[in-house]
Amino acid sequence: MLTVDGLTLGYGGQPVLADVSFTLAEGEALALLGRNGAGKSTLMKALIGFIPLATGRILWCENDISRWPPFRRARAGIGYVPEERRIFADLTVAENLATGLRTPDPESPLPPWDIARILSLFPALTALLNQRGGAISGGEAQMLAISRCLLGQPRLLLLDEPAEGLAPMIVHDMIEAINLMRAAGLTLLLSEQMLPVAHACAPRALVLGGGRVQAAGAMEAVLEDRALIETWLGV
């Protein structure tokens, strides 16, 4: 469904990602692993269209979307949950949800998301609907960011560090929610620094380091490669 082919880009003339390629089939989940600064977030931003590519292509359902503006990619079914969550701080939680709302495509194979279904996925949001977006905790903000995105009826979800900065209890809930979304048929690309979280969410891994793909394959194999972890992931 998604094919990234030879993607290269940089800020201010300095390459950040070089020659990144991978594919993602419908319903699959892939975890991007790598340290801070490895280029995971940059890759996510390039996929939603915030950063232009220097070279390479992004194919989505057989269309070359490399030059599409972000709104068009979102409407085509790519949902982006940024690392900083980017909740609209002055809007209430309910209003934040409304910004993402889009009527479901009747031809979509996936069941549509509505507020009721969102609240059953994240019951904690129910009590918060009238709170200001800027006043909720990090974990709540993460749930809200994902929910806001789901209401746009995406088929692919780009989750940038979904467990970052969350308390261990909440991380557990988050993993559960991610697996529920997968079970509902969503395709997932998530970036993660915490290996157990990645392990619990995705069977495939892609290791980024120094702006390049250092390894790719089954999660188990990657996690067993001590040398790989030492060089590209560990402290």
Place this chain on the structure above:
Amino acid sequence: MVWALEAERITASYGDRIILHPLTLRLAAHERVAVIGPNGAGKSTLFARLCGQVPIAGGDLQYFGESVADLSPNLLARLGVGRSFQVPALFDSMRVREAVTVAARAARRGADPEALLAQVALADRAEVPAQVLDHGDRKRLDLALALAVSPRLLLLDEPTAGMATAERAALYRLISRLAAGGIAVLFTEHDMDAVFAHADRIAVLHQGRLIAQGAPEAIRANPEVQAAYLGVTDADR
């Protein structure tokens, strides 16, 4: 003794959300201390407070025994605090030599521009306008501008971000020489190899808390740090 930097239970919050829990950190002359932590741990918040960009809300911050909790950045510079920026902050319309000279004059502390240029290996580019420098040179010029205040304390925010490996090593050699000369250096860095090779002490931030502080070996072995970075807990091992 008088610490170069002494942060005593400083805090930061945004609205009713706490971003930094009371944090105590000290730094002596000659010392190189790295502040590390996952994204969103509060590093940039801490850094903005230390540079005087955002006033300190709670706790006390002293440089060289003077309280600087409500000093603006320009007064910090006159006190001998030099800082670098993650995205190089240069005087883009100026040539390299001119930029360094202006910065040195501005600080009224008289660093020698030529010596600075030699230090950061930009002497042969002195007449190039800053706006056409490549990234590595921009990072080095940014450091030279930080050094132009003749600092006793250097605050470096990702000083080698985006640099090539060889450049990075050279820059850390320079930082080590500066520390040996008596400057206290506090830096953030995402390259863990660099951190463990070049820091005398490492402070680890996680979720707005200082979860560990100590020598590199101790930090590497610290299970809490491992957990923060990889999510690995003892049970997983």
Place this chain on the structure above:
Amino acid sequence: MIDTLQTLLFVLLNGFVSGGVLFLIASGLTLIFGVSRVVNFAHGSLAMVGAFLTYTLLAYLPYPLAILAAVLSVALLGAGIERSLIRPLYRAPELLQLLATFALVLIIQDAALAIWGPEDLLGPRWPSLSGSVTLLERRYPVYNLFLIVAAAGVAIGLHWLMGRTRFGILIRAATLDAPMLAALGVREDRLRTAVFALGAGLAGLGGALLLPRDAAHLGLDLTLVVDAFVVVVVGGLGSVGGAFRAALLIGLVQSAALVIWPKSSLVLPFLIMALTLWLRPQGLGGKPPPPPGPPPLAERAPPLRPWSVRQKQALALAGIALATAPLWLSLLPGSPRAYGLLLLTEFLCLGLFAVSLHWLIGVGGLVTFGQAAFFGLGAYALALVVPSARAGMPEEMALALGLLNAVLIGGLGGLGVGALSLRLSGVSLAMVSLAVAQGLWSLAIQAKGLTGGDDGLLGLSPKGFFADRAAFFLLVLVLSVSIAVFVRRLSFAPTGAFLRALRDHPGRAAASGLSLTGIKLRAFALSGAIAGLAGGLTVLTRGSAFPQLASLGQSVDGLVMLVLGGQFSVIGAFGGAALFHALHSELIRSTPYWRAILGLALLALIFARLGFRARRPAWFGR
């Protein structure tokens, strides 16, 4: 004094009326700014068009329908303007954005002149709303009460729209983080067009509602937009709620002042603005500004380099040609000497004015739209001193004293505006400086006892030695050349270098130990002093002082010169002045629609510059 219940009631009612009108105009401006980050100078022009259109439509339709049709037309016009003109400007430097929308002011102004003519068009009475009611034994116009109700209705409607509809939620979200909204699938570009149309429609409504009470006339555009600027700055840029509170505050204070001390009502809005900026620079409803991050996306200034030998030779030649002008002008056929010298002297004065702007905008990156304030201050400082000084001392001394006073008062004005805008930059600085200049301009018109108002002050041509045009021309030449050289040298000296450092990166300048406030104050003082001198010399050249010298037109003339010649060098300032003066004096003679032509030329120039920039390859990130 407000000592009876009756007075209190009428103070309140009048306050609500003027506050309501202010809100009608300002709400659209702040709404557009919130979503697009563009300050639309032509907002007052849209209101003016609303008033004129209603006037025309009233020939065919009853009042309510005429107003509705006018509002919809202005909204449509706004959408068209956004699509064609504003859209390419979103990434442009602020100076160019502001100038482009000002070009629109000029064009609309002349279009209105062509369609509706120069006369004031008094609207017919609105039959069902004319007459008055008796309140506490005093008569009060029904239409004023209607205005209060209408403004309240609009405020409530906007409140509902922003809080209860998806469109409103999207507007607020776009104000906070437009790229994220795009990533959620919202068509940001369409949202911007819609908001622009909404804002324009509100402006049109404000203009249309003025018609039954006041006349539609060509001066409405600038009066209204300046009022709106003050409200928007006090309320906080982009905040509709803040604009509401600010409009009410200003309206009530003004209405109270009219009873207590009528003379103060003109300057009161500006005092409120000054006070707000002092206590709360972000305005009533604004957020505290983010800490100084990377510099704004301004045009990068080129390196300052010493003049080459060839440039020096060319400059010397130009200097010789100018200095010998009295000789060669009299050799030309048709004896154009007197007129030629007048034109050249005027050019030098304009050049000096452009140099003062070059220092602030080119060297300091401080975009001001109120430079005419200093020009006018200098002009009147000289005009008020010379006549009395002439009585007691030789003419030359009196002139020197007058010019000195012009420099001094201009410099003090600079200090004042500098102090007012210490914590401002970008568009807020431009808006505040403009508002202050407009305040001074209307003061010059109203303070008839001092300035003679629109009749001006006359009899100010130099007598004695400098009565000779050539002698005076040479005096101006010597003064302007030495000041230009001084400014040029100062740019290289620490004073100028620190100012350039501030322009290039405020954050780094502060981290290097520079006090940004001190640098800004000095820059404004010097710029004000030079502009003041230019104003004083202009008065001597023309022999008279008129309020126009302090008008917005004068400020914009200076900006056009700077854009024409290039803002980064003194040569550019004089070159732009020469080009502008030549074009301008030709244009005014050849057509009554010179404003529109100037506006079109300005737009062409701006888009040419943007096109040139767009071709440069660049990486960009968020």
